Amino acid sequence: MTVRAEPAQHAGMRASNLALVLGEVARTSPVSRAQVAARTGLTKSSVSGLVTDLISAGLIVESAPAAAERGRPATGLGLAPGGAAGLGLEINVDYLAAVVTDLTGAPRYHHVVRRDNRDRAADEVVADLIEVARTATASAASQGLPLAGGCVAVPGLAVDGTLVRAPNLGWPEVDLADAVGEATGLEIDVQNEANLAALGEMWFGAHQHEGEPLRDFVHVSGEIGIGGGIVIGGEVFRGAHAGAGELGHVVVAPDGPRCGCGGHGCLERMAGQQEILARAGVATMSDLTRACEAGDRAALDAVTDAGRHLGVALASVLTLLDPAAIVLGGAFATLAPWLAAATSASVSHHTGAADPPALLVSGLGSDAAVRGAAGTVVRRVIADPAAYLTRHTPR
Ligand SMILES: [Zn+2]
Numbered sequence: 001m002t003v004r005a006e007p008a009q010h011a012g013m014r015a016s017n018l019a020l021v022l023g024e025v026a027r028t029s030p031v032s033r034a035q036v037a038a039r040t041g042l043t044k045s046s047v048s049g050l051v052t053d054l055i056s057a058g059l060i061v062e063s064a065p066a067a068a069e070r071g072r073p074a075t076g077l078g079l080a081p082g083g084a085a086g087l088g089l090e091i092n093v094d095y096l097a098a099v100v101t102d103l104t105g106a107p108r109y110h111h112v113v114r115r116d117n118r119d120r121a122a123d124e125v126v127a128d129l130i131e132v133a134r135t136a137t138a139s140a141a142s143q144g145l146p147l148a149g150g151c152v153a154v155p156g157l158a159v160d161g162t163l164v165r166a167p168n169l170g171w172p173e174v175d176l177a178d179a180v181g182e183a184t185g186l187e188i189d190v191q192n193e194a195n196l197a198a199l200g201e202m203w204f205g206a207h208q209h210e211g212e213p214l215r216d217f218v219h220v221s222g223e224i225g226i227g228g229g230i231v232i233g234g235e236v237f238r239g240a241h242a243g244a245g246e247l248g249h250v251v252v253a254p255d256g257p258r259c260g261c262g263g264h265g266c267l268e269r270m271a272g273q274q275e276i277l278a279r280a281g282v283a284t285m286s287d288l289t290r291a292c293e294a295g296d297r298a299a300l301d302a303v304t305d306a307g308r309h310l311g312v313a314l315a316s317v318l319t320l321l322d323p324a325a326i327v328l329g330g331a332f333a334t335l336a337p338w339l340a341a342a343t344s345a346s347v348s349h350h351t352g353a354a355d356p357p358a359l360l361v362s363g364l365g366s367d368a369a370v371r372g373a374a375g376t377v378v379r380r381v382i383a384d385p386a387a388y389l390t391r392h393t394p395r
Contacts, residue, residue: 014050015386017042021050022059022079022385030063030076051077057389058146059083059103059381079103084388085140086377087150087186089133090193090370091176093117093168093224096129098136099367101374102145103381105204109139110367122171130183137184148381148388150186151373152176153193155225157242161190167260168225189376193369194221194245195236198229200364200372201327203379207360209324217325218317219362220247220310221369222332226268230321248272252312267313271306273331279305285331292338300338307339311346314359318351329362336361 054060063078083103090097100109156166161177181188198219228247248268256265279302291299
């Protein structure tokens with residue numbers, strides 16, 4: 001495709017029109033050119049030209065016929081499953097993960113390496129992550145999927161591609177964007193795992209509110225650390241210093257034990273995975289679920305106790321934010337059969353509401369963050385296809 005030199009104003013207008021058209025195709029497909037024109041307010045001939053460009057860039061394909069208009073079937077347009085793909089990576093306290101998601105949002109590669117990363121040097125874990133990333137990019141290449149970039153989910157605070165603070169890993173600052181970017185040749189973004197898990201849930205989860213995907217909700221990631229992803233109006237609320245949503249450090253037991261953050265009685269100390277395992281007297285999450293299934297008293301007590309403390313924190317979250325729903329993710333999703341009833345009862349008790357907002361269980365579980373990371377990359381292409389075309393114009 002040749003790119004003509006255009007006045008800046010025209011280039012800017014073309015960029016926003018490309019985004020308008022691709023956004024409409026992403027929202028409802030199959031969709032006809034005429035429907036796109038009607039919904040975007042662009043003329044049929046400009047839509048036609050823009051669609052041609054998006055097809056030659058590999059971002060749109062002609063798909064099944066769209067709904068017949070006045071009895072005349074029109075060709076349907078859809079996102080190209082072979083178009084720009086996203087690489088999602090995750091470093092968590094006890095695993096590394098990679099996902100490749102195609103432009104339609106479908107996962108095309110998924111791999112998890114379980115290993116406790118707490119007693120390991122950052123360099124060593126980053127080297128392992130790069131290995132995981134290389135295997136994922138090789139899989140994308142073998143499937144003919146062009147990667148538009150990557151995003152790493154981290155259990156801590158990330159600023160401009162650097163992991164600044166990760167209390168549960170105890171690492172110094174790590175410039176992940178540079179290290180992973182250099183090794184993979186991709187542009188890499190780094191974001192907090194709880195925020196990405198909330199986005200993953202919004203984009204790929206099954207839950208809805210009044211027939212629409214959730215747009216106002218809080219996603220609770222219960223891994224070794226507990227994080228909250230606050231979504232307001234379809235956007236993650238990050239706070240003034242990117243630290244919003246630290247649900248694990250909300251106080252639920254004022255006289256409770258000291259926490260790694262320096263505070264006392266934080267939710268993470270009362271309902272974190274590590275605390276639940278210790279109280280249940282088991283070593284791993286699979287031991288814990290097995291013990292719960294077998295009706296082991298200590299395991300069930302540990303889980304319901306954690307559920308009650310979680311409910312105390314969520315009661316405040318509901319009062320403060322009035323979300324449409326709270327989604328339990330990560331280990332809390334795994335433990336939901338034994339935990340959710342205690343959490344609901346605790347929420348009702350502390351809010352005084354007989355009918356509090358829905359407490360939902362994520363179907364994505366611990367995959368939400370890495371799915372959200374990959375989704376961030378493809379969503380960016382859909383939001384600004386012109387930027388993608390500039391960087392990835394086919395020969
Ligand atoms: Zn704390």
